[in-house]
Amino acid sequence: MMNVAFRFQAISRRASSGCSYNYNVWRRVPLRSYSSAVSPLSDTLPLSGIRVLDMTRVLAGVSPYCTQILGDLGADVIKVEHPVRGDDTRAWGPPYAQYEDPSKTGPGESAYYLAVNRNKKSLGLSFQHKSGVEILHKLAKECDVLVENYLPGGLKKYGMDYETLREINPKLIYASITGYGQTGPYSNRAGYDVMVEAEMGLMHITGARDGAPVKVGVAVTDLTTGLYTSNAIMAALLARARTGRGQHIDACLSDCQVATLSNLASSALISGKKDSGRWGTAHPSIVPYRSYKTLDGDILFGGGNDRLFGVLCDRLGFPEWKTDSRFVTNSDRVQHRADIDGMIESTTQKKTTKQWLDLFEGSGMPYAAVNDIQGTLNHEHVQARGMVTEVDHPACGPIKLVNTPIKYSEATPGVRTPPPQLLVNTPTRFWGGILEYSEADIARLKEEGVLS
Template sequence: MAASAKAVEEDDGKLPLKGVRVLDMTRVLAGPYCTQILGDLGAEVIKVDAPVRGDDTRAWGPPYAPYSKESGLTGPGESAYYLSVNRNKKSLALSFQHPSGVAALHKLLPTIDILVENYLPNTLAKYNLDYATLSALNPKLIYASITGYGQTGPYAPRAGYDVMVEAEMGLMHITGSRGGPAVKVGVAVTDLTTGLYTSNAIMAALLARARTGRGQHIDAALSDCQVATLSNLASSSLVSGERDSGRWGTAHPSIVPYRAFPTKDGEFLVGGGNDRLFGILCEGLGKGEWAGDERFRTNAERVANRVVLEGMIEEITRGRTTQEWLEA
């Protein structure tokens, strides 16, 4: 038994954040997703919930995971939404609007490595839970703030939700069918990418602290992260000086063929990302000669002749079922 217990206690390095303690003062998605990543990597995450109600997403259902009989709790259960971003966490219910709640957090603070919050800028200052106050109590504290529009600037006081930022910062403009209306992405991708960016920034701050002995304040914003993830589309507009051409459905503005094509009973997706793959695709379609056609020899030529090539491919793909093409 002693040898077994010792083996459990030994750090095998598979959880790189083991021994790191995180105070999670976030709600909904971007913040909880960030702290869940830290927990998955071994950190001890303590989620601060408001008494009685807790995180808004506890009520976002159905579906709900039913409470066990042993819990003694009644009601529909815990929402699937809440559970999706709050695993590997301990829970602490307190109100920092009450002096005793703030005192409890201040008492806990010397043991905390990372604090993540997603309140409007300056909201926590009136409770003495802002970075300036807490870093004076614990200079090694890494304090990450997640907001819609950042800690400074004209939009800083605004609340920000995923779908609003998708619309404002270009994502909905490029999402949807060609010629159709703008649509939001099926999952709250702006929240999720912000959570990823913030967790990455926290990792960098941990490395900086190991070198300097000091923590820092991380300012993460949904708007910033959404603009960053426009990536090559934003770069294309900046380089060309032209307005983005809008929505492409499953197609790609710079690669042809690269979209879904109709079959007898549905669709399947083709991606010919380079000349070699285009040649393989031509062979698979029974049209090997297309690879040598002067209209299609390079990707630039295929993009210029997009309508012609996609029409030729479509004529062939309609001849089989989706499953037949997948097995071809």
């Protein structure tokens, strides 16, 4: 216990000196939230004092999502970008958040970039130059975590591979996120979410029962890999507090996608049989358990047992279905799936979704409207939980962002700072405080094209 306590004290001392280099720039940004929660205080956040070097490019959206999670939890994230064009996602639009200053050129800040880069600081730097690599080496020495998403071996020629940086900082936790991992026959393939969804089983089980395989509506393999990797990084930080050593984390989309096949993979492994394919919103073993058309949309019911099926029958106005020999048990209903689903949908189409929601309120029956994205973001429960936040962007004014989802009793993670702008000068305190560079050094590096 003494070693663990000492480690966190050491982090705290370093954070109070080096990590505060951008404090005056970023703490002045007012944060407004739709919830009643107070603005997050950095010194109460779980990862306060942890410094992250974010060397991710958007070959996979998973990587900036991973480092954003760390930033939400209080880590000080330094995002390394190309000194001229920045992260590729800055150009992924429309839509864009428009600049308030009409004299400022360009379409604005892309919504895609804004989605995965809050709570970070941008550093425009080229490591094609030897001087750029020297800067990164100095940063790596002062960081707790490095996250990168280059193909295996891609950073070795710059001296930014794990083996090199381990010699510089043995405590460094180095996370590599790729499409197919550091080993295996596909390790040198570039991996995009949709390709991995296809090859690793998810696309095959997604879509209508009689339809073609489709990708999930968001890049879910990217997102789950980001979650797995951020979790692995935090576990490695705990291990380092115990052992004093860092380590290399090998995370990839393909492994995480196989892992998230979950019960379907288990069923296939145990039975040795082919899976049952796509089911749309339906369930292979429970009926009724799917969405049904209403007069103006869709509603989903989950009749997970005989009692809930009875509630459904009563609220729909057909209590006699409960004693129909075709529907008495779940096994009966699975056998006569088409009959009961057809009867339910012919009924739900007679009222609006809102009318059905009101009718089932308080029934104990699992039910839900099928909302679009705007309907979700304006949902009363989403608003009450503070899942939409507004922050003042220095160039675009007030912008709305999705908030971090986890609530703590002793801390308030959230959007402390907006996603950083490109080509906004990094404060001198950063160079003098962490890297001990003078203003003359900075001027020279800018002239050489190393810094933006």
